[in-house]
Amino acid sequence: MDTPGYDPVSMTGLVCGGCNIGVFTTGRGSVYGCKPAPCIKVATNTPLYNWMQDDMDINAGTILDGTETVEQVGRRIFEKIIAVAGGEKTRSELAGIGDEEFAPWLLGPTF
Amino acid sequence: MSKEARFADFALLLRDTDDVAVIKRPVRAGTELFNGSTRLIAGRDIPAGHKLAVKAIPDGAPVRKYGQVIGFAKGDIASGDHVHTHNLEMKDFARDYDFCAAARPVDYYPPEKMRSFQGYARPGGRVGTRNYVAVISSVNCSASVSHYVKDRFRIEDLRRDFPNVDGVVAFTHKSGCGIQPGEPHQLLMRVLAGIARHPNIAGYVMIGLGCEVNQVQFIRQEFKLDELKPGETAPTFLTIQSTGGVRRTVDAAAAAVAKLLPVTNDLRRASQPINKLVLAENCGGSDGNSGITANPALGVASDELVRYGGTSVLAETPEIYGAEHLLTRRAVSRGVGEKLVSLIRWWENHARRHDATIDNNPSYGNKEGGLCQPFTNTPNRSPRLVSVSWTLPVTIR
Structure with a gap:
């Protein structure tokens, strides 16, 4: 889908385009949530995952740590997608995030 | 030493x-x-x-x-x-688009291997992963009213009285008037209708002011929101001016939501094939690890979902910029590849029109995390989103 890179706008576009689940990767620590679709957040590194564990659903930093392969983390993300689709709450849902993050792409001048 | x-x-x-x-x-x-x-x-x-x-x-x-x-x-x-x-x-250099060269067929799992999840079957074959009631504003002028309606339904009360409802959400925004009737307006209408029709929304109320460019009436007609499939709950459309002000509109909209809640609460999850999942992929607040850990792993998960017949959607075109040749190689047809290139050209023009450069997107934190300013949107940053592990064909819908 053709969207800006600005996360709330791209996710709003994706969800309004019909996506019923999201996976959001972050290295700096985004706390994004996107009602009405659940949004699974994946930390790119272990220090971030440990520091912001309440906001992160999965740690992919294990790949850098050498304890898991890309394939193994990919499998974990896939299983998480199925669990969350079936009702398991994501961290951002537990935190109640997602009402204010609805951000339609505002194109063109305001008159 | x-x-x-x-x-x-x-x-x-x-x-x-x-x-x-x-x-x-x-x-x-x-x-x-x-x-x-x-x-x-x-x-x-x-x-x-x-x-x-x-x-x-x-x-x-x-x-x-x-x-x-x-x-x-x-x-x-x-x-x-x-x-x-x-x-x-950053410098310009020739990239070989090599349209479709790496578009190999998807090795789908056979039907008997299909996996399932517990989802909400919606009329028309769509499947929800959540069960919300929405209050949708057509314009910023009705945003507070939408929030007041939502505030009438505290999450604690909902959990007690309607445990199968995930919540009442107010979808509000800063626009809806003072905009061009062309693409900017179409885009906003499409997004609002997309929420109205979203499989995770069991029912909704749409509220406008009355005199705005983005008329509730237009959205209703353009997106055929009154044409209901059997089993669909009828939406309620209101404007503040025709209802008689803020208080009356909040009362009327809250009454409509109150009617939607028991119906929504009666819906139950049931076994659904995972090919009903449509995955949104996003990479944000990125760092230098994004492209080597989380994104390739997400690529593995995405490929797996597609092999089960599900859909996976990549967005963020400016972040594809400079790595578009990695996607055009996987385009399902030359037309799709050329369309992607035309989107890239649109973004270059869009940036130029606003005296911006498309290669200057990364934020302060992105750079501190190891992404590079002059190049970041180009391969330095983009492969983290594009290349690493997604392997399946690419199309544009």
Whole structure:
């Protein structure tokens, strides 16, 4: 889908385009949530995952740590997608995030 | 005396042909990293997620990471140097679009292998993963009213009285008037209708002011919101001006939501095939690790979902910029590949029209995390989103 890179706008576009689940990767620590679709957040590194564990659903930093392969983390993300689709709450849902993050792409001048 | 350390403990070389490695743990200036017979001395302190030159790169030469050109050396770069915004620059270079060359057929799982999840079957074959009631504003002028309606339904009360309802959400925004009737208006209408029709929304109320450009009436007609499929709950459409002000509108909308709640609460999850999942992929608040850990892993999950017949959607076109040739190779048809290239051209024009440069998107935190300013949108950043592990064909709908 053709969207800006600005996360709330791209996710709003994706969800309004019909996506019923999201996976959001972050290295700096985004706390994004996107009602009405659940949004699974994946930390790119272990220090971030440990520091912001309440906001992160999965740690992919294990790949850098050498304890898991890309394939193994990919499998974990896939299983998480199925669990969350079936009702398991994501961290951002537990935190109640997602009402204010609805951000339609505002194109063109305001008159 | 310099400190000695194993290269593999501190850095990761993504491809043997790469000029730079990714730093896994912060490296102090002067640290000697040894890798078999090869030794590198870190030129300065290098933070995790940043790049280290593993060989000498002469001024103007291309710099490769992920096997892709991520920029060009600005001045001579010595082996062991920190490679970042100070010595890496962006230049135009020819990319071979090679349309469809790598579009291999999807090796779908056979039907008997289909997996399932517990979802909400919606009329028309759509499937929800959540069960919300929405209050949708057509214009900013009805945003507070939408919030007042939502505030009448506290989440604690909902959990007690309607445990199968995930919540009442007010979808409000800052626009809806003072906009062009063309594309900007179409885009906003499409987004609002998309929420109204979303499989995770069991029912909704749409509220406008009355005199705005983005008329509730237009959205209703244009997106046929009154044409209900059997079993669909009828929406309620209100404007503040025709209902008689804020208080009356909040009362009327809250009454409509109150009627939707028991109906929504009666819906139950049931077994649904995972090919009903439509996955949104996003990479944000990125760092230098995004492209080597979380994104390739997400690529594995995405490919797996597609092999079950599900859908996976990549967006963020400006972040594809510079790596579009990696997607055009996987385009299902030449037309799709050319459309992607035309989107890239649109973004270049869009940036030019606003005196901006498309290669200057990364935020302060992105750069601090090891992504490079002059190049970041191009391969330096984009492969993290595009190349690494997604392998299946690409189409545009």
